[in-house]
Amino acid sequence: MSTVQTTGPAREIRDRFGFWRRSYAMMAKEFIQLRRDRVSFAMIIAIPVMQLLLFGYAINTTPHHLPSAVLLQEDSDLARSILKALENTAYFRFVYEVHDVDEFDNLLKSGKVLFGVEIPRGFERAVRRGDKPALLVAADATDPVAASSALGSLGMIVQTALAHDLYIGDPPAMPFEIRAHARYNPAAESRLNIVPGLVGTILTMTMLIFTALSVTREIERGTMESLLSMPIKPVEVMIGKIVPYILVGFVQAFLIVNIGVFLFGVPVLGNLFLLAGLSTLFIAANLAIGYTFSTIAQNQLQAIQMSFMFFLPSILLSGFMFPFAGMPAWAQYIGECLPLTHYIRIVRAIMLKGATMPNLRFDTLALAILMLVAMTIAVTRFRRTLD
Known part of the structure; x- marks a missing residue:
């Protein structure tokens, strides 16, 4: 039994019709998948609106009061x-x-x-x-x-x-x-302001992404079932995932500070051991927040989206790019809830002012509280996953 092959204009019309039919099917499939992924769909709508309103009112390059x-x-x-x-x-x-x-x-x-x-x-x-x-x-x-x-x-x-x-x-x-x-900066050199802030900014970005992908990666690779079958507590899982990245973050901070000192001429007037200890606290706080995102997200894409949704306000509302004191009061309250705000104050104070621990008590306590809150939420969320 032979098949009839269509040639000429009829075959061209059929191929063209098939192309648009298959493309339409793929588009319909993507819209259905997007509708089912409610977290991503909500971020598509909420993120630009929230950021436009937030930053449009909060950012002020000519600060007053x-x-x-x-x-x-x-x-x-x-x-x-x-x-x-x-x-x-x-x-x-x-x-x-x-x-x-x-x-x-x-x-x-x-x-x-x-x-x-x-x-x-x-x-x-x-x-x-x-x-x-x-x-x-x-x-x-x-x-x-x-x-x-x-x-x-x-x-x-x-x-x-x-x-x-x-x-x-x-x-x-x-x-x-x-x-x-x-x-502390009599010549008003911008690098003395920017480079210490970059220490916290780079650590925030890398630490959030590292740990935000930790749990979702286990789920997508299928290794979470093996992990859940082990006699291990949620706190132990969290510590096991966070501690290695604390060491990674500490190495990053060491490299950034040394590059700032030797290439950009940024002084370190304060105690290096104090800077190292408070940097470790800051790294742990960011890792705990990233781990919390990983327990909320359903896949790695959502985890990255949550990380950047947190990272952008951290840059703009922490005092890194714009004067913190020049923002309205409600924006300063939001900024106080961000670990980067307190760490930028700490690293600038230690490197440029020679500040000691009594000068940094408030920001150190704020970092510790933010870390404990994030860890509590992460453990609670992970326990629900176990159940």
């Missing part, structure tokens, strides 16, 4: 007028008033304030005598973007604001001298 401290060595009308004039520039927000130089320095070193204003004793008397005393403004220049705009607003604005206190009519020359001192 930056936390500041004042070392008030005399309580006079002129001193209060100066502080009010500085606040009226909208760049300064005085949250601490200290009477001790050491406390003044510790606030700057710990990152609790970005600016410190020192009004010396006998300042008003010297102004009225025409001695032109000095008003010291110290700035934490580890973030040059946040410091430069505020320091540039000092002279003329303060002079105009004090006109009614010293004279009537057009203001003459500035009745006192403003000495602006940019600490």
Whole structure:
């Protein structure tokens, strides 16, 4: 029995019709699969909307109302007028008033304030005598973007604001001298700000992806059934998967810091052992978060999507790319829930300021709490998988 072969125009029409029919079938199959993968479908809709609204309102390259401290060595009308004039520039927000130089320095070193204003004793008397005393403004220049705009607003604005206190009519020359001192990065070199932040950023990206794929990889390879049949507890599984990557992360941090020091000239003024210990804590916190994602995701694609959904806010809301203090309060609350926010403060403070553990207590405690919360969620989720 012979088959009839179609040739010519009829065969061409049939092949063309078959091409579109098969392509339509594949498209229908993909839409059905996407509809069943609810997590990925939700991310397609939610991620761009959430990120546009979040970053559009939160990111501000000209920060205002930056936390500041004042070392008030005399309580006079002129001193209060100066502080009010500085606040009226909208760049300064005085949250601490200290009477001790050491406390003044510790606030700057710990990152609790970005600016410190020192009004010396006998300042008003010297102004009225025409001695032109000095008003010291110290700035934490580890973030040059946040410091430069505020320091540039000092002279003329303060002079105009004090006109009614010293004279009537057009203001003459500035009745006192403003000495602006940019600490920790006096030349405002961007690499001193960027390179320490890159330590945390690179570790966040790699650690999240490593562990986010750990459980989902076991499921897709079919080895999870063998793992579940073993007499092992969820905590033991988590520790076994996290500890090797802690060592990997520690090696990465060591390489990045050494490259920053020898190639980019970034100083390390603080204790290296303190930096190593807190880096290990930060690595463990990111690994715990990545492991949590791996217990939620159903496949490796979802795990990677969750990792990048967490990674992008970490970059933009942590103070790495944009001044943290310049963000609105609600965005700062979100940023405080990100391990990278606290680690960037830690690594910049140790490398550029020579900060010690008492200066870093808040950020260290925050990292530990975030790590414990992530580990608790991960163990709980993995236990449900076992059930």
